Amino acid sequence: MLFLQTLVNGLALGGLYALAAVGFSLVFGVLGIVNLTHGIFLVAGSYGALLLWEHLGIDPILSIPPVAIVLFGVGYVYQRTIIHWAVSRASLVASLVVTFGVAMIIRNLLQLWFGPDIRTITPSYSFSSVTFFDLRIDLVRLIALGMSLVVLLLLTALLRHTHFGRSIRATAQQPLAASLCGLDVERLYAKTFGLGAALAGASGAIIGIVQPFSPATEAGWTLNAFIVVVLGGIGSPAGALLGGVLLGLINTLTAQYIAPSMTNAAMFLVLVAMLLFRPHGLLGNAMGESR
Amino acid sequence: MSDMSNLETDGVYIATDGLSYDYNGVTAVSKVGITVAKGQIVALIGANGAGKSTTVKMIAGALKPRTGRVLFGGRDITGMPAHKVVQQGIALVPESRLVFRHLTVLENLQIAGHLPRSRDRMKDSYDHVFQLFPRLYERRAQHAGSLSGGEQQMLAIARGLMTLPDVLILDEPSLGLSPLFVGEIFKMIRKLNQEGMTILLVEQNVHHTLAIADRAYVLEKGRVVRSDTGRAMLADDAVKKAYLGMD
Numbered sequence: 001m002l003f004l005q006t007l008v009n010g011l012a013l014g015g016l017y018a019l020a021a022v023g024f025s026l027v028f029g030v031l032g033i034v035n036l037t038h039g040i041f042l043v044a045g046s047y048g049a050l051l052l053w054e055h056l057g058i059d060p061i062l063s064i065p066p067v068a069i070v071l072f073g074v075g076y077v078y079q080r081t082i083i084h085w086a087v088s089r090a091s092l093v094a095s096l097v098v099t100f101g102v103a104m105i106i107r108n109l110l111q112l113w114f115g116p117d118i119r120t121i122t123p124s125y126s127f128s129s130v131t132f133f134d135l136r137i138d139l140v141r142l143i144a145l146g147m148s149l150v151v152l153l154l155l156t157a158l159l160r161h162t163h164f165g166r167s168i169r170a171t172a173q174q175p176l177a178a179s180l181c182g183l184d185v186e187r188l189y190a191k192t193f194g195l196g197a198a199l200a201g202a203s204g205a206i207i208g209i210v211q212p213f214s215p216a217t218e219a220g221w222t223l224n225a226f227i228v229v230v231l232g233g234i235g236s237p238a239g240a241l242l243g244g245v246l247l248g249l250i251n252t253l254t255a256q257y258i259a260p261s262m263t264n265a266a267m268f269l270v271l272v273a274m275l276l277f278r279p280h281g282l283l284g285n286a287m288g289e290s291r
Numbered sequence: 292m293s294d295m296s297n298l299e300t301d302g303v304y305i306a307t308d309g310l311s312y313d314y315n316g317v318t319a320v321s322k323v324g325i326t327v328a329k330g331q332i333v334a335l336i337g338a339n340g341a342g343k344s345t346t347v348k349m350i351a352g353a354l355k356p357r358t359g360r361v362l363f364g365g366r367d368i369t370g371m372p373a374h375k376v377v378q379q380g381i382a383l384v385p386e387s388r389l390v391f392r393h394l395t396v397l398e399n400l401q402i403a404g405h406l407p408r409s410r411d412r413m414k415d416s417y418d419h420v421f422q423l424f425p426r427l428y429e430r431r432a433q434h435a436g437s438l439s440g441g442e443q444q445m446l447a448i449a450r451g452l453m454t455l456p457d458v459l460i461l462d463e464p465s466l467g468l469s470p471l472f473v474g475e476i477f478k479m480i481r482k483l484n485q486e487g488m489t490i491l492l493v494e495q496n497v498h499h500t501l502a503i504a505d506r507a508y509v510l511e512k513g514r515v516v517r518s519d520t521g522r523a524m525l526a527d528d529a530v531k532k533a534y535l536g537m538d
């Protein structure tokens with residue numbers, strides 16, 4: 001029973017990890033940029049949800065759309081300005097330095113505005129839990145898992161069945177041919193980056209009801225996203241889901257059966273093994289081989 | 292600059308004047324002037340590295356010329372980005388095809404057909420390209436990456452046609468194809484032209500090309516060294532020697 005309970009906890013956590021990583025994965029797959037500001041977008045989403053909850057009483061789940069829209073705009077402008085300048089004047093590698101620097105600056109600004117304290121969002125259902133048979137799961141975790149799956153499904157449909165989604169995939173694979181087909185590649189890059197930020201913000205709003213957060217937690221989320229991509233594969237919701245669930249399971253199983261302090265070690269062990277044996281993740285690069 | 296006076300004349304679709312391009316300071320194309328008249332097949336031939344692809348990329352907006360102008364239907368489109376040039380009616384089918392490998396055949400076509408100028412006639416465009424290339428219809432649900440080289444070339448051309456261009460630029464469509472496919476591609480080019488399509492054809496398959504070209508330009512080290520009718524060039528001993536390996 002303990003094993004099943006651990007599995008359930010791992011799965012729930014994994015769904016959250018998947019959503020938290022999918023925007024990072026998309027940006028990596030399409031633009032080739034390792035966005036170290038990703039965790040900032042996520043934590044900003046948590047603070048956005050917190051503000052809406054504290055000042056307007058809006059439930060964090062309902063705050064997902066406004067938070068996502070604002071972060072879409074932020075991501076769009078960020079790519080068109082800072083990221084674009086860095087990549088066009090220097091190289092893709094420069095974006096690593098730039099996004100890292102921006103992350104540090106914004107983390108410090110968040111600490112100034114909100115203080116370094118750990119915060120949580122606690123709507124009325126925060127302390128309820130659901131039981132079937134002997135398995136118990138917190139209601140917030142169940143909601144978070146459900147919302148994550150819904151958002152990932154919506155994203156899958158967007159990528160597969162809309163012109164925007166096809167354009168993103170085409171641009172990722174073959175930017176020159178995409179522009180010759182009439183796609184404004186620069187605009188699509190910015191929109192993809194915006195989408196990545198929006199997804200991070202959405203996951204941040206959801207994470208706010210499940211886990212405590214502070215400005216300093218951003219780095220951990222960026223790292224998690226990186227690991228999820230290495231595990232599952234680049235550029236697809238399915239890869240993110242697989243990587244997220246694996247990471248969730250590794251974390252909970254290690255904490256339960258080895259030691260809570262060993263989760264990071266276990267994570268890195270798997271990471272190194274993956275990089276050695278399947279460097280493109282279990283599902284490979286969904287966006288193609290142009291990078 | 293010499294013959295800019297007659298560039299704006301009726302029937303001239305594409306005219307370039309003094310086009311030059313450098314890659315990192317090394318000249319690849321120098322003062323190239325070519326004209327393509329409506330309804331023609333115009334060929335751009337020359338050895339590997341002569342600057343053919345660079346020239347057509349400048350025309351299609353994929354590269355910004357260092358100097359010179361590109362006129363299309365009398366309008367100056369120099370420096371216009373590629374996604375806007377295709378909307379004006381020039382489609383470049385790029386060298387080595389560059390199909391979207393992880394997208395299906397249908398998705399490849401769908402993307403190109405979504406342009407404002409072609410969107411409303413997408414269904415007719417599908418009919419047209421599938422009639423030209425029945426094989427693509429059979430493989431419409433497959434990923435483009437799973438097609439053979441010849442089929443990918445067909446897809447690349449079909450994708451260009453989905454934008455409903457006024458001028459179709461083909462950059463080495465026969466490269467790397469089996470002789471059977473080469474014949475098919477040239478037959479298709481001719482057929483398209485007979486349907487009224489204006490074509491700028493970049494090729495190294497000189498014999499086939501000159502046989503169907505109304506006009507041809509020979510590029511050497513980034514410069515136009517000759518231009519004449521296809522037939523005249525085919526009869527020319529110097530061209531034969533240089534490009535056809537005949538004596």
Ligand SMILES: Nc1ncnc2c1ncn2[C@@H]1O[C@H](COP(=O)(O)OP(=O)(O)O)[C@@H](O)[C@H]1O
Pocket residue numbers: 314318319337338339340341342343344345346
């Ligand atoms: N991306 C590039 N970077 C640097 N040099 C290039 C690049 N593309 C082409 N060149 C150079 O420019 C010249 C013309 O190339 P290109 O236009 O591709 O010729 P062609 O299509 O006639 O074979 C060649 O010398 C080639 O080496």
Ligand SMILES: [Mg+2]
Pocket residue numbers: 340343344345386463
């Ligand atoms: Mg070439």
